[in-house]
Amino acid sequence: MAKKREHIAxxxxxxxxxxxxxxFSQLPLRASKARQIAALKxxxxxxxxxxNEISRRIDQLIQRIESE
Known part of the structure:
Protein backbone atom coordinates (compact mmCIF):
# COMPACT_ATOMS: atom_id res chain seq x y z
CA MET A 1 0.00 0.00 0.00
CA ALA A 2 1.33 3.42 -0.95
CA LYS A 3 1.69 6.20 1.55
CA LYS A 4 -1.21 8.62 1.43
CA ARG A 5 -0.44 12.27 0.77
CA GLU A 6 -2.25 13.36 3.93
CA HIS A 7 -0.13 11.00 6.03
CA ILE A 8 3.04 12.26 4.39
CA ALA A 9 1.98 15.87 5.00
CA PHE A 24 17.70 31.92 26.13
CA SER A 25 18.38 33.43 22.72
CA GLN A 26 16.37 36.56 23.58
CA LEU A 27 18.51 37.41 26.59
CA PRO A 28 20.93 40.30 26.29
CA LEU A 29 24.62 39.37 26.07
CA ARG A 30 25.23 40.62 29.60
CA ALA A 31 22.38 38.67 31.21
CA SER A 32 23.13 37.41 34.69
CA LYS A 33 23.78 33.74 35.36
CA ALA A 34 20.45 33.55 37.18
CA ARG A 35 18.56 34.92 34.14
CA GLN A 36 20.44 32.56 31.82
CA ILE A 37 19.59 29.57 34.00
CA ALA A 38 15.95 30.63 34.34
CA ALA A 39 15.65 31.06 30.57
CA LEU A 40 17.21 27.65 29.91
CA LYS A 41 14.90 26.03 32.44
CA ASN A 52 5.14 14.89 24.68
CA GLU A 53 2.78 16.58 22.24
CA ILE A 54 4.84 15.40 19.26
CA SER A 55 4.78 11.83 20.59
CA ARG A 56 1.00 12.03 20.96
CA ARG A 57 0.64 13.28 17.38
CA ILE A 58 2.82 10.46 16.08
CA ASP A 59 0.71 7.93 17.98
CA GLN A 60 -2.46 9.42 16.48
CA LEU A 61 -1.01 9.21 12.97
CA ILE A 62 -0.07 5.56 13.54
CA GLN A 63 -3.59 4.78 14.74
CA ARG A 64 -5.14 6.60 11.77
CA ILE A 65 -2.99 4.65 9.30
CA GLU A 66 -3.74 1.35 11.05
CA SER A 67 -7.49 1.98 11.01
CA GLU A 68 -7.72 2.84 7.30
Missing amino acids: EAEEIGYDSWWLNN NDHEWQENHM
Missing part, protein backbone atom coordinates in the same frame (compact mmCIF):
# COMPACT_ATOMS: atom_id res chain seq x y z
CA GLU A 10 1.21 15.18 8.66
CA ALA A 11 4.50 13.33 9.16
CA GLU A 12 6.41 16.20 7.54
CA GLU A 13 4.59 18.74 9.71
CA ILE A 14 5.50 16.77 12.82
CA GLY A 15 9.11 16.56 11.65
CA TYR A 16 9.38 20.31 11.02
CA ASP A 17 7.87 21.17 14.37
CA SER A 18 10.87 22.03 16.51
CA TRP A 19 11.91 24.69 18.97
CA TRP A 20 14.98 26.78 19.18
CA LEU A 21 16.08 27.93 22.64
CA ASN A 22 13.87 30.97 22.28
CA ASN A 23 13.93 32.26 25.86
CA ASN A 42 11.92 27.63 30.69
CA ASP A 43 13.19 26.39 27.32
CA HIS A 44 13.74 22.92 28.78
CA GLU A 45 10.23 22.77 30.21
CA TRP A 46 8.72 23.92 26.93
CA GLN A 47 10.82 21.41 24.98
CA GLU A 48 9.74 18.56 27.26
CA ASN A 49 6.06 19.46 26.98
CA HIS A 50 6.42 19.89 23.26
CA MET A 51 8.05 16.46 22.81
Whole structure:
Protein backbone atom coordinates (compact mmCIF):
# COMPACT_ATOMS: atom_id res chain seq x y z
CA MET A 1 0.00 0.00 0.00
CA ALA A 2 1.33 3.42 -0.95
CA LYS A 3 1.69 6.20 1.55
CA LYS A 4 -1.21 8.62 1.43
CA ARG A 5 -0.44 12.27 0.77
CA GLU A 6 -2.25 13.36 3.93
CA HIS A 7 -0.13 11.00 6.03
CA ILE A 8 3.04 12.26 4.39
CA ALA A 9 1.98 15.87 5.00
CA GLU A 10 1.21 15.18 8.66
CA ALA A 11 4.50 13.33 9.16
CA GLU A 12 6.41 16.20 7.54
CA GLU A 13 4.59 18.74 9.71
CA ILE A 14 5.50 16.77 12.82
CA GLY A 15 9.11 16.56 11.65
CA TYR A 16 9.38 20.31 11.02
CA ASP A 17 7.87 21.17 14.37
CA SER A 18 10.87 22.03 16.51
CA TRP A 19 11.91 24.69 18.97
CA TRP A 20 14.98 26.78 19.18
CA LEU A 21 16.08 27.93 22.64
CA ASN A 22 13.87 30.97 22.28
CA ASN A 23 13.93 32.26 25.86
CA PHE A 24 17.70 31.92 26.13
CA SER A 25 18.38 33.43 22.72
CA GLN A 26 16.37 36.56 23.58
CA LEU A 27 18.51 37.41 26.59
CA PRO A 28 20.93 40.30 26.29
CA LEU A 29 24.62 39.37 26.07
CA ARG A 30 25.23 40.62 29.60
CA ALA A 31 22.38 38.67 31.21
CA SER A 32 23.13 37.41 34.69
CA LYS A 33 23.78 33.74 35.36
CA ALA A 34 20.45 33.55 37.18
CA ARG A 35 18.56 34.92 34.14
CA GLN A 36 20.44 32.56 31.82
CA ILE A 37 19.59 29.57 34.00
CA ALA A 38 15.95 30.63 34.34
CA ALA A 39 15.65 31.06 30.57
CA LEU A 40 17.21 27.65 29.91
CA LYS A 41 14.90 26.03 32.44
CA ASN A 42 11.92 27.63 30.69
CA ASP A 43 13.19 26.39 27.32
CA HIS A 44 13.74 22.92 28.78
CA GLU A 45 10.23 22.77 30.21
CA TRP A 46 8.72 23.92 26.93
CA GLN A 47 10.82 21.41 24.98
CA GLU A 48 9.74 18.56 27.26
CA ASN A 49 6.06 19.46 26.98
CA HIS A 50 6.42 19.89 23.26
CA MET A 51 8.05 16.46 22.81
CA ASN A 52 5.14 14.89 24.68
CA GLU A 53 2.78 16.58 22.24
CA ILE A 54 4.84 15.40 19.26
CA SER A 55 4.78 11.83 20.59
CA ARG A 56 1.00 12.03 20.96
CA ARG A 57 0.64 13.28 17.38
CA ILE A 58 2.82 10.46 16.08
CA ASP A 59 0.71 7.93 17.98
CA GLN A 60 -2.46 9.42 16.48
CA LEU A 61 -1.01 9.21 12.97
CA ILE A 62 -0.07 5.56 13.54
CA GLN A 63 -3.59 4.78 14.74
CA ARG A 64 -5.14 6.60 11.77
CA ILE A 65 -2.99 4.65 9.30
CA GLU A 66 -3.74 1.35 11.05
CA SER A 67 -7.49 1.98 11.01
CA GLU A 68 -7.72 2.84 7.30
